[in-house]
Amino acid sequence: MEYVIVSFPTDRLVYIDGEQNGRTNEVLRVDAGTHVFELGNLDNFQPAQRKLLVQDTSVLAPLDVAFFRKEA
Amino acid sequence: MRTGIPARLACACIALLLCACTGFAPGNPPLALYQPGAGYRFETLAQEDNPDELFVIVSFSGGGTRAAALAYGVLEALRDTRISWHGHRKALLDEVDVIASISGGSFPAAYYALHGAKIFDEFPQRFLYRPVQSELLHRALSPASWPKLASPDYGRSDLAAQYYDREVFGGATYAEVIANQRRPFVVLNATDMSSGAQFPFIQDQFDLLCSDLAGVTLARAVASSSAFPGGLTALTFRNYAGSCGYRQPSWVQLAAEDHALRANRARSARAQNRLSLAATEPDAEPTAPPRPLRPYIHLTDGGVADNIGLRGPLDAIGSVNHPWSVLRLMNNRSIAKLAVIVVNAATHPPSGRDQSARVPGLIDTLKTAADVPLDNYSADTLDLLAAAVNQFNEEARLLEACARIAGTRCAPDGGAPHRVELYPVEVAFDYIAAEEDRAWFKNLPTSLELPRESVDRLRSVGRRLLAEDPKFQALLKTLQGCLPALGATC
Numbered sequence: 288m289e290y291v292i293v294s295f296p297t298d299r300l301v302y303i304d305g306e307q308n309g310r311t312n313e314v315l316r317v318d319a320g321t322h323v324f325e326l327g328n329l330d331n332f333q334p335a336q337r338k339l340l341v342q343d344t345s346v347l348a349p350l351d352v353a354f355f356r357k358e359a
Numbered sequence: 360m361r362t363g364i365p366a367r368l369a370c371a372c373i374a375l376l377l378c379a380c381t382g383f384a385p386g387n388p389p390l391a392l393y394q395p396g397a398g399y400r401f402e403t404l405a406q407e408d409n410p411d412e413l414f415v416i417v418s419f420s421g422g423g424t425r426a427a428a429l430a431y432g433v434l435e436a437l438r439d440t441r442i443s444w445h446g447h448r449k450a451l452l453d454e455v456d457v458i459a460s461i462s463g464g465s466f467p468a469a470y471y472a473l474h475g476a477k478i479f480d481e482f483p484q485r486f487l488y489r490p491v492q493s494e495l496l497h498r499a500l501s502p503a504s505w506p507k508l509a510s511p512d513y514g515r516s517d518l519a520a521q522y523y524d525r526e527v528f529g530g531a532t533y534a535e536v537i538a539n540q541r542r543p544f545v546v547l548n549a550t551d552m553s554s555g556a557q558f559p560f561i562q563d564q565f566d567l568l569c570s571d572l573a574g575v576t577l578a579r580a581v582a583s584s585s586a587f588p589g590g591l592t593a594l595t596f597r598n599y600a601g602s603c604g605y606r607q608p609s610w611v612q613l614a615a616e617d618h619a620l621r622a623n624r625a626r627s628a629r630a631q632n633r634l635s636l637a638a639t640e641p642d643a644e645p646t647a648p649p650r651p652l653r654p655y656i657h658l659t660d661g662g663v664a665d666n667i668g669l670r671g672p673l674d675a676i677g678s679v680n681h682p683w684s685v686l687r688l689m690n691n692r693s694i695a696k697l698a699v700i701v702v703n704a705a706t707h708p709p710s711g712r713d714q715s716a717r718v719p720g721l722i723d724t725l726k727t728a729a730d731v732p733l734d735n736y737s738a739d740t741l742d743l744l745a746a747a748v749n750q751f752n753e754e755a756r757l758l759e760a761c762a763r764i765a766g767t768r769c770a771p772d773g774g775a776p777h778r779v780e781l782y783p784v785e786v787a788f789d790y791i792a793a794e795e796d797r798a799w800f801k802n803l804p805t806s807l808e809l810p811r812e813s814v815d816r817l818r819s820v821g822r823r824l825l826a827e828d829p830k831f832q833a834l835l836k837t838l839q840g841c842l843p844a845l846g847a848t849c
Binding site: 288301305306307308309312313315318319320321322323338340342345346347 | 608609610613614616617620622623626627677678679680684686687689690691692750751754757758761769770774775776777
């Protein structure tokens with residue numbers, strides 16, 4: 288089991304490989320391997336998606352998948 | 360008179376030859392158009408009053424009528440188990456979300472998917488108490504079956520499927536299961552002979568073949584799941600890949616590309632298997648219809664890939680890339696309690712070979728070569744379930760220990776992962792306390808017929824073993840539940 292935390296200034300739905308999986312700013316469980324992360328709702332974030340290899344994480348040290356608010 | 364016999368023999372031979380030349384008749388129709396929201400899928404089944412919060416998975420192992428009767432006994436026990444859930448008293452059976460089955464266990468699983476609670480009125484007479492094996496043998500030896508069996512496209516399992524269709528499942532197809540619109544999601548499993556991968560009878564799998572599971576009979580699915588190698592033949596399914604506009608989910612390409620990185624062998628293998636089933640010839644004419652690389656898929660007994668039916672549930676618990684991912688439900692904080700009830704009818708009859716200095720014979724050796732890896736693999740599968748449960752529990756222990764040492768909250772910037780209570784339950788003859796009793800059950804044969812008394816003892820021991828399982832008792836305690844003794848009430 289691997290662990291990620293998808294960070295964003297506000298609460299958003301998280302999509303992993305196109306499927307809804309939990310919310311931002313909480314530790315989520317995924318299986319090891321490359322996954323594509325996206326946020327739901329508004330399009331005011333960047334990057335549009337992040338493709339990352341998730342491995343060698345722990346519940347105490349999850350991979351940070353950071354998204355940022357898009358400048359207006 | 361004398362000239363009549365050769366003439367009749369000649370006619371019979373011609374008839375046999377004509378039948379042998381009859382073309383292959385696929386038992387699975389093509390899918391006109393890929394529709395990810397239609398067909399037999401976990402997410403399309405109505406939940407009604409079976410929310411995900413208490414999520415119950417049951418697996419039924421292989422083992423012929425022995426496995427079917429043990430599984431049926433557990434279903435009866437789950438029906439009689441009363442629990443309190445959000446202020447309501449209800450049967451634990453009504454909380455079962457998924458049933459995964461193999462071989463003999465697929466008979467009650469399919470019957471329950473089709474008829475729901477009617478199984479308790481009909482199934483024993485329709486299947487458990489019937490001499491199914493003798494009736495199958497009688498049909499196979501009947502001259503009326505010879506022309507069909509002479510065809511290279513028709514095997515003994517096709518004959519068995521016809522028998523189950525008529526005598527057990529009444530001609531029902533998956534369309535009727537879909538129309539029921541209710542959980543549990545019942546996943547019958549066979550084995551793809553060429554890849555060795557598990558082949559579940561769900562629309563997500565049939566999408567790969569561009570085939571419509573709704574048109575497949577329950578009998579054919581069960582016959583594939585229980586096509587015991589040797590005694591029964593594999594069943595052939597037509598692959599129409601490339602004809603329905605199917606698109607693989609996005610994770611498949613990612614996982615296939617991960618293969619070289621060795622990031623997650625099992626996920627990459629699942630991806631490769633999907634790609635293999637859906638592959639079409641690359642250099643076909645642009646105007647020509649796509650040709651699948653594997654035009655025919657041959658399915659044998661589900662026990663070849665996994666004899667306890669637990670691999671699918673383990674993948675669902677451990678992966679967000681699964682057609683009924685439990686991990687995804689956990690991430691969405693939908694599940695609070697997860698029970699996995701494994702009904703394992705494995706036996707271990709004494710061989711007596713160690714009582715003699717004689718070199719074991721060929722049949723004994725071949726049977727050992729087939730059985731031992733299967734039994735060891737089943738043991739490893741059970742260990743994987745224990746390891747998965749331990750991993751979830753270890754998360755919580757780590758966070759608690761860290762908080763104790765650091766004197767502060769240890770969940771990183773965000774919240775801790777959603778905590779789920781896990782209840783791995785195992786019903787297996789190994790846990791029968793009385794040695795003589797245990798030996799009797801572990802010596803039962805794998806056959807599609809057993810004496811009525813044996814069936815009744817199996818039903819009864821299934822209930823007793825479930826009631827005695829420590830994790831099941833813990834589950835009942837937390838749900839203020841009760842499983843009464845046979846004939847009693849809570």
